[in-house]
Every structure is written in structure tokens, then in C-alpha cells.
Amino acid sequence: MKTNIIILFLLGLGINAGAQQDYLSREAYRDKVASYSQVLKQQRLNTLASTEARKIAMTGFLPKIDITAEGTANLNHLDMWNSPAGQYRPYTYQALATLGQPLYTGGALNAQKNMAKADESLARLSEELTMDQIHYQSDAVYWNASAAHAMLQAAKQYEDIVNQQYNIINDRFSDGAISRTDLLMISTRKKEAELQYIKARQNYTLALQQLNILMGVKPDVPVDSLSDIGTLCEPVQQLSFDEVLNRRADYASTEVNIAKSEAQRRAALSKYNPQVNMFLATGWDTGVAYMGQTVVHTPIAGLNVNIPIFRWGARFKTNRQQKAYIGIQKLQQSYISDGILEEFSAANTKLTETEQQVKTAKENMALADENLDLATFSYNEGKASMVDVLSAQLSWTQAHTNLINALLAEKMAVAEYRKVISE
Structure with a gap:
């Protein structure tokens, strides 16, 4: 007997281990998408090319x-x-x-070296920005698939509820206890529930196809398990706007572009030295x-x-031209800063508002459950009409849909905030 217990225990461990392997977490999906992304691979090759360009620029100082x-x-x-x-x-x-x-060389070699370094830094920052976008895209696709699965389960549950009530009413109609009107009303609702389930199944299939394609897997490969849409969100870092600016690759790129423009100015003036x-x-x-x-x-x-002695004022005109380009880059930095501030403010607002939406949606779902139970019980006891039951069923499915949409909005708000803070 003791041996059998041990064997069953080991089998249980094996089953649990297999289930854990089949489970696809959000973090694991992020990694799979990043490792497959063709855009990210292009950016990495671009960074490699920029690194080699910087090395080429350094050879200008050496004898030939x-x-x-x-x-x-x-x-x-x-x-x-x-x-x-x-x-x-x-x-x-x-x-x-x-x-x-x-x-x-009048500063030309130093300027070319600095421009090559700036291009390398811009390539690395572009790669970092691409990674942030891939993480956000993977989170969005992942939670959309999780929400689609929740919608499918809700549609199935709703179909079961309607079918259960249909069976009761059909039996009563066969016994002559109720009129055909009630049977027609619940039959119509039964078909609506079937149609809702078919649409939910289609949306879930499409969501899984998108999930697979994004990580480089064939569209029809089954995904055994995703995180539930109702899973509690992990806490996010609460950062100030200045801290966010220091983390953002697009803002850092503006600093590099200003330095590059200054190097371009020196390179343009070098031919007059x-x-x-x-x-x-x-x-x-x-x-x-x-x-x-x-x-x-x-x-x-x-x-x-x-x-060079006399160039008809070309040196001074070139200097003014290049300073204008530097001014453009500084204004671009201010524009990027304003855009990040707008994103950061919106992300914080969505975090707060979606939390309240989820709370309200859960309360509404509890009320809809109670209302459906009460209306169904009252109708079965002859104390309510079929209209009351159908209204309660409609309220239930709407409440369930609203809850899933609120949970999805909350997950997307967290994903957007993480993108904004470059996490």
C-alpha cells in the first residue's frame, strides 16, 4: 500500500512538471517574441554595421x-x-x-570619429527602443489571447445556462404547463447563445494564430495554457518624470543627435582650416x-x-547653417520631451482608472450573478415571467463581457506604463 502511494505521488509530480512545461508565461512569451523578431535582428545588424563604421573612422588617424x-x-x-x-x-x-x-586636417578626422561614435550610439538606442516596442507588442498580443480565451469560456458558460433553462422550459411545454411563447423566447435566446459562442471561438482562434506567428511558430500549433486574464498585475515601479526621461532611448537619442550635429559643424568648417x-x-x-x-x-x-585664405565668406555662412541644424535638434529634443510627458501622464491615468473599472465591473458581475439566480428561481417557481429571465441572462452576459474588457484594459494599462518607463 505504501509503495502504491509513493508511485502515485511520483506520477503526480510528473504530471505537474509536464503542466508547468506546457504553461506559457508572459515573460517567457516576451523572450520568444524577442528571439524571433526580424525587426530586432535588423536593428542588431545595424548596430554591428555602425560599430564597424566607427572602427573605420579611427583608421583615418593611422599611416597609410x-x-x-x-x-x-x-x-x-x-x-x-x-x-x-x-x-x-x-x-x-x-x-x-x-x-x-x-x-x-583642420579637425575633420576628429569630427568624423565623433560622428561615427554618435551613429553607433544611435543604433544602440534604436535597438533598445525596438526592444521596448516588441515587449509592448508581445504583452498586448498575449493578454488579448488570454482575454479571448476568457470570452470563450464565458460564452460557453452562458450557452450552458441558456441550455439548462431551455431544457426545463421544453419539458414544461411538453407537459402543457406553459405556453409556446415562453418556449419560442428561450429558443431564440438559445440560438443567440450558440452564435455568441461561435464568434468567441473564432476570435480566440485568431488570437492564438497571432500569438503563434509573433513568436515564429506555425499558426495552428496549440497553446496549452496562458495566464488568466484575471491574474493580479505585478506591481510597477513608480517613477518621476525626470527618472523616466533618463530611461527613455528616444530622449537619449536627442542628446546624441545634438552632439552629432556639433561634430557635423566642425567637419563642415574643417575644410576652411x-x-x-x-x-x-x-x-x-x-x-x-x-x-x-x-x-x-x-x-x-x-x-x-x-x-585657405579667401572663400567669399563661405566659412561664416557654413557656421550659421550648421548652428541652425543644431537648433533644430534642440527643438526636437523639447518636442520628444513633451511627447514623453504626455505618454507618462496618460499611462498613470489609465493605471488609476482601469483599477477602478475592474473594481466596479466585479461588483456588477456579482449583482448580475445574483440577479440571474433569483430571476431563474422565481420563474421556475412561477413567480416571474420569461422576460425577467431573458433580461437577467442578457445582463449577466453583458456584465461578464464588461468584466473581461475591464481586466484586459487593466493589463494593457500596465503594459503601456512599462513601455513608457522602458521596463
């Missing part, structure tokens, strides 16, 4: 080595190809290896006309200096 070779032949004098030394030969050639090093470059070259060169002399190896060192 080039090897060049060139040869020409005068086709009109090919007969002089092997003429004696000191006489014209119809070909030339050169081969050079050059080491170049920029000494001062002095440029200094040095080079070392070595190789062989016959010259423009080759006279058959011995071509010697010639090392060369050079320094190139360019100082």
Missing part, C-alpha cells in the same frame, strides 16, 4: 601605405623599343610605394620621356601644407 605602378607605350615608335642609351624609347614606367600620414600632410615615397620612375638611361631607386620625403 600605397603601392602604385604605371606603364605607357607610344605605338607610333615601337621600332625604337631597344634604341641605344641616350636616345628616345617609346615607353615609360614607374613603381612607387608611398607612406602617408595626416598631421593636421589649414591642412598639413607628410609622405615618404620610394620607387622607380623613368620620367615623362624615357631616354634609355639607367633608372635609379629614388626615396622621396614630402610635406604638403594647404592654408
Whole structure:
């Protein structure tokens, strides 16, 4: 007997473990959607490309080595190809290896480096913003599927309630205890309940298809278990607006864009500053006309200096132009800040209001349950009319629908708040 108890206990553990594996939590669904998201993968590749672009910009500070070779032949004098030394030969050639090093580029290299760093930061922030949007989308789809399942259960329960009453009335009609009017009224309500269940089943099927597709699974793959729509919401962080701004990727992007615009201004002005470059070259060169002399190896060192003097005021106009672009970015930052404030205020309001909606909907559901029980009992006892029963049934299904919608609105309010605070 003791052995049997142990076996049953182990079997129970196995069943529970299997049920836990089949259960799909909101957090697990978030991870599945994020790992499959093609948009997020694109953003990550964009970040990788931006990182490589920054590394490329850094190479501008390093020496460069080039090897060049060139040869020409005068086709009109090919007969002089092997003429004696000191006489014209119809070909030339050169081969050079050059080491170049920029000494001062007017700030262009530093500006390009800073712009590349800004682009990399923007790519990372865009990836973070995409992740926030994916989390919100996955929460919305998840809770919509949970609500659709609750609607399906409510439709089934409503259909059972109507069928139960229909069976009672049909038996009474067969016994001649009631008129056909009551039977027709409950029959009509029975068909309405069947139609409501069919619609609920369709909505639930569509919600599951969307749930599966978003995480990269075939639409018809069954989902065994989701969190109930009535599950208590996890507490959210209560943050101030300044704290939210510091967490938002889109606001951080405005800071980076301002810095990038400043780097672009320096890059635009760099061409009006002095440029200094040095080079070392070595190789062989016959010259423009080759006279058959011995071509010697010639090392060369050079320094190139360019100082812009007069450009018709282009430098000052360029500076004003770039400062205008910086001003645009600062105004964009203010615009983004206002948008975040609007989202944050709306999210806080929805948190408070949806909590009250759920409370009221639960109270209304309790009243509808009591009203349906009372109306059904009274009708069965001959103390109420069929109209009272149908009205109570309608109130019950409406109350149940309102409760599920309120619970869904509460879940979506929490999801929206988490998106706003970038959680």
C-alpha cells in the first residue's frame, strides 16, 4: 500500500512538471517574441554595421601605405623599343610605394570619429527602443489571447445556462404547463447563445494564430495554457518624470543627435582650416620621356601644407547653417520631451482608472450573478415571467463581457506604463 502511494505521488509530480512545461508565461512569451523578431535582428545588424563604421573612422588617424605602378607605350615608335642609351624609347614606367600620414586636417578626422561614435550610439538606442516596442507588442498580443480565451469560456458558460433553462422550459411545454411563447423566447435566446459562442471561438482562434506567428511558430500549433486574464498585475515601479526621461532611448537619442550635429559643424568648417600632410615615397620612375638611361631607386620625403585664405565668406555662412541644424535638434529634443510627458501622464491615468473599472465591473458581475439566480428561481417557481429571465441572462452576459474588457484594459494599462518607463 505504501509503495502504491509513493508511485502515485511520483506520477503526480510528473504530471505537474509536464503542466508547468506546457504553461506559457508572459515573460517567457516576451523572450520568444524577442528571439524571433526580424525587426530586432535588423536593428542588431545595424548596430554591428555602425560599430564597424566607427572602427573605420579611427583608421583615418593611422599611416597609410600605397603601392602604385604605371606603364605607357607610344605605338607610333615601337621600332625604337631597344634604341641605344641616350636616345628616345617609346615607353615609360614607374613603381612607387608611398607612406602617408595626416598631421593636421583642420579637425575633420576628429569630427568624423565623433560622428561615427554618435551613429553607433544611435543604433544602440534604436535597438533598445525596438526592444521596448516588441515587449509592448508581445504583452498586448498575449493578454488579448488570454482575454479571448476568457470570452470563450464565458460564452460557453452562458450557452450552458441558456441550455439548462431551455431544457426545463421544453419539458414544461411538453407537459402543457406553459405556453409556446415562453418556449419560442428561450429558443431564440438559445440560438443567440450558440452564435455568441461561435464568434468567441473564432476570435480566440485568431488570437492564438497571432500569438503563434509573433513568436515564429506555425499558426495552428496549440497553446496549452496562458495566464488568466484575471491574474493580479505585478506591481510597477513608480517613477518621476525626470527618472523616466533618463530611461527613455528616444530622449537619449536627442542628446546624441545634438552632439552629432556639433561634430557635423566642425567637419563642415574643417575644410576652411589649414591642412598639413607628410609622405615618404620610394620607387622607380623613368620620367615623362624615357631616354634609355639607367633608372635609379629614388626615396622621396614630402610635406604638403594647404592654408585657405579667401572663400567669399563661405566659412561664416557654413557656421550659421550648421548652428541652425543644431537648433533644430534642440527643438526636437523639447518636442520628444513633451511627447514623453504626455505618454507618462496618460499611462498613470489609465493605471488609476482601469483599477477602478475592474473594481466596479466585479461588483456588477456579482449583482448580475445574483440577479440571474433569483430571476431563474422565481420563474421556475412561477413567480416571474420569461422576460425577467431573458433580461437577467442578457445582463449577466453583458456584465461578464464588461468584466473581461475591464481586466484586459487593466493589463494593457500596465503594459503601456512599462513601455513608457522602458521596463
